[in-house]
Amino acid sequence: xxxxxxxxxxxxxxxxxxxxxxxxxxxxxxxxxxxxxxxxxxxxxxxxxxxxxxxxxxxxxxxxxxxxxxxxxxxxxxxxxxxxxxxxxxxxxxxxxxxxxxxxxxxxxxxx
Amino acid sequence: xxxxxxxxxxxxxxxxxxxxxxxxxxxxxxxxxxxxxxxxxxxxxxxxxxxxxxxxxxxxxxxxxxxxxxxxxxxxxxxxxxxxxxxxxxxxxxxxxxxxxxxxxxxxxxxx
Numbered sequence: 001x002x003x004x005x006x007x008x009x010x011x012x013x014x015x016x017x018x019x020x021x022x023x024x025x026x027x028x029x030x031x032x033x034x035x036x037x038x039x040x041x042x043x044x045x046x047x048x049x050x051x052x053x054x055x056x057x058x059x060x061x062x063x064x065x066x067x068x069x070x071x072x073x074x075x076x077x078x079x080x081x082x083x084x085x086x087x088x089x090x091x092x093x094x095x096x097x098x099x100x101x102x103x104x105x106x107x108x109x110x111x112x
Numbered sequence: 113x114x115x116x117x118x119x120x121x122x123x124x125x126x127x128x129x130x131x132x133x134x135x136x137x138x139x140x141x142x143x144x145x146x147x148x149x150x151x152x153x154x155x156x157x158x159x160x161x162x163x164x165x166x167x168x169x170x171x172x173x174x175x176x177x178x179x180x181x182x183x184x185x186x187x188x189x190x191x192x193x194x195x196x197x198x199x200x201x202x203x204x205x206x207x208x209x210x211x212x213x214x215x216x217x218x219x220x221x222x223x224x
Contacts, residue, residue, distance in 0.1 A: 034212065034213075041217050041218055042202060042215040042216060042217050042218055043155070043202075043215050044215075045212050045213075045214065048211075048212055088154070088155065090155075099157055099160065099170060100157070100213060101157075102154045102155040102156070103154060104152070104153065104154040105154055
Protein backbone atom coordinates (compact mmCIF):
# COMPACT_ATOMS: atom_id res chain seq x y z
CA UNK A 1 0.00 0.00 0.00
CA UNK A 2 1.33 3.42 -0.97
CA UNK A 3 2.13 5.69 1.92
CA UNK A 4 2.91 9.40 2.19
CA UNK A 5 3.89 10.78 5.61
CA UNK A 6 4.23 14.45 6.40
CA UNK A 7 5.88 15.99 9.42
CA UNK A 8 5.34 17.86 11.55
CA UNK A 9 1.54 17.67 11.60
CA UNK A 10 1.36 21.22 12.89
CA UNK A 11 3.76 24.07 13.40
CA UNK A 12 3.52 27.55 14.89
CA UNK A 13 6.14 30.14 13.97
CA UNK A 14 6.60 33.90 14.14
CA UNK A 15 6.62 36.15 11.11
CA UNK A 16 10.06 36.26 9.57
CA UNK A 17 11.02 32.74 10.60
CA UNK A 18 12.14 30.11 8.10
CA UNK A 19 10.32 26.78 8.13
CA UNK A 20 10.99 23.37 6.64
CA UNK A 21 8.17 20.93 6.00
CA UNK A 22 8.91 17.27 5.40
CA UNK A 23 7.34 14.63 3.21
CA UNK A 24 8.49 11.00 3.05
CA UNK A 25 6.97 8.34 0.88
CA UNK A 26 6.84 4.61 0.27
CA UNK A 27 5.26 3.91 -3.10
CA UNK A 28 5.65 1.46 -5.92
CA UNK A 29 6.94 2.89 -9.18
CA UNK A 30 7.36 6.50 -8.11
CA UNK A 31 6.52 8.97 -10.86
CA UNK A 32 6.36 12.45 -9.30
CA UNK A 33 5.71 14.38 -6.09
CA UNK A 34 3.47 17.41 -5.78
CA UNK A 35 3.05 20.09 -3.11
CA UNK A 36 -0.19 21.98 -2.55
CA UNK A 37 -1.25 24.83 -0.25
CA UNK A 38 -4.73 24.73 1.23
CA UNK A 39 -6.24 27.71 2.98
CA UNK A 40 -9.94 27.70 3.65
CA UNK A 41 -11.06 26.07 0.44
CA UNK A 42 -9.51 24.16 -2.45
CA UNK A 43 -5.86 23.05 -2.48
CA UNK A 44 -3.78 25.17 -4.84
CA UNK A 45 -0.80 23.78 -6.72
CA UNK A 46 2.72 24.83 -5.69
CA UNK A 47 5.32 22.47 -7.17
CA UNK A 48 5.75 19.25 -9.08
CA UNK A 49 9.04 17.37 -8.63
CA UNK A 50 10.23 14.46 -10.69
CA UNK A 51 14.03 14.59 -10.59
CA UNK A 52 16.30 14.27 -7.59
CA UNK A 53 18.38 17.21 -6.48
CA UNK A 54 16.75 19.87 -8.64
CA UNK A 55 15.29 22.68 -6.58
CA UNK A 56 12.06 24.28 -7.62
CA UNK A 57 11.56 27.88 -6.45
CA UNK A 58 8.70 30.33 -6.40
CA UNK A 59 9.37 33.50 -4.47
CA UNK A 60 9.99 32.61 -0.83
CA UNK A 61 9.01 28.97 -1.35
CA UNK A 62 11.32 26.26 -2.57
CA UNK A 63 11.24 22.49 -2.71
CA UNK A 64 13.62 19.66 -3.45
CA UNK A 65 13.29 15.93 -3.94
CA UNK A 66 15.62 13.12 -2.84
CA UNK A 67 14.60 9.97 -4.69
CA UNK A 68 17.31 7.88 -3.06
CA UNK A 69 16.14 8.65 0.47
CA UNK A 70 12.47 8.91 -0.59
CA UNK A 71 11.62 12.33 0.74
CA UNK A 72 11.00 15.92 -0.18
CA UNK A 73 11.16 19.17 1.76
CA UNK A 74 9.30 22.42 1.31
CA UNK A 75 11.07 25.52 2.60
CA UNK A 76 9.43 28.84 3.30
CA UNK A 77 11.71 31.76 4.12
CA UNK A 78 10.74 35.05 5.78
CA UNK A 79 7.30 33.68 6.64
CA UNK A 80 4.26 35.96 6.57
CA UNK A 81 0.82 35.56 8.13
CA UNK A 82 -0.50 34.84 4.64
CA UNK A 83 1.56 31.64 4.61
CA UNK A 84 -0.74 30.21 7.30
CA UNK A 85 -2.34 27.17 5.68
CA UNK A 86 -2.26 23.42 5.43
CA UNK A 87 0.52 22.21 3.14
CA UNK A 88 -0.18 18.95 1.37
CA UNK A 89 2.28 16.54 -0.19
CA UNK A 90 1.09 14.00 -2.78
CA UNK A 91 2.76 11.31 -4.85
CA UNK A 92 1.95 9.73 -8.19
CA UNK A 93 2.84 6.07 -8.32
CA UNK A 94 2.23 2.98 -10.41
CA UNK A 95 2.30 2.41 -14.10
CA UNK A 96 -0.83 3.52 -15.91
CA UNK A 97 -2.63 4.43 -12.71
CA UNK A 98 -2.91 8.19 -12.49
CA UNK A 99 -3.90 8.44 -8.86
CA UNK A 100 -2.40 10.79 -6.34
CA UNK A 101 -1.82 9.57 -2.80
CA UNK A 102 -1.90 12.44 -0.32
CA UNK A 103 -0.26 12.85 3.04
CA UNK A 104 -2.34 14.21 5.91
CA UNK A 105 -0.79 17.64 5.64
CA UNK A 106 1.16 20.04 7.82
CA UNK A 107 -0.81 22.87 9.39
CA UNK A 108 1.37 25.97 9.50
CA UNK A 109 0.36 28.92 11.65
CA UNK A 110 2.36 32.13 11.33
CA UNK A 111 1.80 34.62 14.13
CA UNK A 112 2.72 38.32 13.99
CA UNK B 113 -8.39 29.54 -11.75
CA UNK B 114 -9.11 26.19 -13.37
CA UNK B 115 -12.62 26.17 -14.82
CA UNK B 116 -14.19 23.74 -12.35
CA UNK B 117 -17.62 24.23 -10.85
CA UNK B 118 -19.06 22.02 -8.15
CA UNK B 119 -22.71 21.91 -7.18
CA UNK B 120 -24.23 22.07 -4.72
CA UNK B 121 -21.62 23.80 -2.61
CA UNK B 122 -23.43 23.04 0.62
CA UNK B 123 -26.05 20.41 1.35
CA UNK B 124 -27.70 18.92 4.41
CA UNK B 125 -29.51 15.66 3.84
CA UNK B 126 -31.06 12.88 5.87
CA UNK B 127 -29.68 9.40 6.36
CA UNK B 128 -30.90 7.01 3.71
CA UNK B 129 -31.60 9.59 1.02
CA UNK B 130 -29.78 9.61 -2.33
CA UNK B 131 -27.46 12.52 -3.06
CA UNK B 132 -25.75 13.54 -6.28
CA UNK B 133 -22.85 15.98 -6.47
CA UNK B 134 -21.96 17.48 -9.82
CA UNK B 135 -18.60 18.55 -11.15
CA UNK B 136 -18.50 20.60 -14.34
CA UNK B 137 -15.28 21.62 -16.12
CA UNK B 138 -14.68 23.97 -19.03
CA UNK B 139 -11.06 22.90 -19.68
CA UNK B 140 -11.83 19.84 -21.83
CA UNK B 141 -9.52 17.80 -19.58
CA UNK B 142 -9.55 14.04 -19.91
CA UNK B 143 -9.08 13.07 -16.26
CA UNK B 144 -11.55 13.90 -13.51
CA UNK B 145 -11.45 12.86 -9.86
CA UNK B 146 -13.60 12.88 -6.75
CA UNK B 147 -11.85 13.18 -3.38
CA UNK B 148 -13.19 13.47 0.13
CA UNK B 149 -11.35 15.29 2.89
CA UNK B 150 -11.78 14.46 6.57
CA UNK B 151 -9.87 15.52 9.69
CA UNK B 152 -7.14 13.03 10.47
CA UNK B 153 -7.37 11.37 7.07
CA UNK B 154 -6.46 14.03 4.58
CA UNK B 155 -7.58 13.79 0.97
CA UNK B 156 -8.69 10.34 -0.18
CA UNK B 157 -9.65 9.32 -3.70
CA UNK B 158 -13.19 8.02 -4.15
CA UNK B 159 -13.44 7.46 -7.91
CA UNK B 160 -11.80 8.82 -11.00
CA UNK B 161 -12.46 8.96 -14.72
CA UNK B 162 -10.02 8.76 -17.62
CA UNK B 163 -12.57 9.47 -20.34
CA UNK B 164 -16.26 9.47 -21.20
CA UNK B 165 -17.83 6.36 -19.69
CA UNK B 166 -14.40 5.24 -18.37
CA UNK B 167 -14.23 5.23 -14.59
CA UNK B 168 -12.39 3.36 -11.87
CA UNK B 169 -12.46 3.01 -8.11
CA UNK B 170 -10.21 4.78 -5.70
CA UNK B 171 -9.24 4.12 -2.12
CA UNK B 172 -12.66 4.77 -0.50
CA UNK B 173 -15.25 3.87 -3.15
CA UNK B 174 -17.72 1.86 -1.03
CA UNK B 175 -21.12 3.55 -0.91
CA UNK B 176 -20.38 5.78 -3.91
CA UNK B 177 -20.99 5.53 -7.63
CA UNK B 178 -19.99 7.83 -10.47
CA UNK B 179 -20.96 8.55 -14.03
CA UNK B 180 -19.40 10.49 -16.86
CA UNK B 181 -21.59 10.79 -19.93
CA UNK B 182 -19.89 13.96 -21.24
CA UNK B 183 -16.30 15.16 -21.07
CA UNK B 184 -17.29 18.17 -19.00
CA UNK B 185 -19.43 16.51 -16.33
CA UNK B 186 -18.54 14.01 -13.62
CA UNK B 187 -21.28 13.03 -11.18
CA UNK B 188 -20.79 11.48 -7.75
CA UNK B 189 -23.80 9.68 -6.26
CA UNK B 190 -24.36 8.49 -2.74
CA UNK B 191 -27.10 5.91 -3.23
CA UNK B 192 -28.19 5.95 0.42
CA UNK B 193 -26.36 8.56 2.46
CA UNK B 194 -24.94 7.65 5.86
CA UNK B 195 -23.53 9.85 8.61
CA UNK B 196 -20.02 8.54 7.84
CA UNK B 197 -20.31 10.26 4.46
CA UNK B 198 -20.48 13.67 6.07
CA UNK B 199 -17.42 15.30 4.56
CA UNK B 200 -16.03 17.87 2.19
CA UNK B 201 -15.97 16.58 -1.38
CA UNK B 202 -13.50 17.94 -3.93
CA UNK B 203 -13.60 17.43 -7.65
CA UNK B 204 -10.28 17.65 -9.50
CA UNK B 205 -9.19 17.61 -13.12
CA UNK B 206 -6.03 16.86 -15.07
CA UNK B 207 -5.23 17.24 -18.73
CA UNK B 208 -2.92 14.27 -18.94
CA UNK B 209 -2.28 11.32 -16.71
CA UNK B 210 0.39 11.84 -14.09
CA UNK B 211 0.29 15.60 -14.44
CA UNK B 212 -0.76 18.35 -12.03
CA UNK B 213 -4.37 18.11 -10.89
CA UNK B 214 -6.47 21.18 -10.15
CA UNK B 215 -9.22 21.25 -7.57
CA UNK B 216 -12.71 22.66 -7.50
CA UNK B 217 -13.93 24.74 -4.58
CA UNK B 218 -15.46 21.82 -2.69
CA UNK B 219 -18.92 20.64 -1.68
CA UNK B 220 -19.76 20.47 2.01
CA UNK B 221 -22.15 17.59 2.69
CA UNK B 222 -23.76 16.93 6.06
CA UNK B 223 -25.79 13.76 6.59
CA UNK B 224 -28.07 13.93 9.64
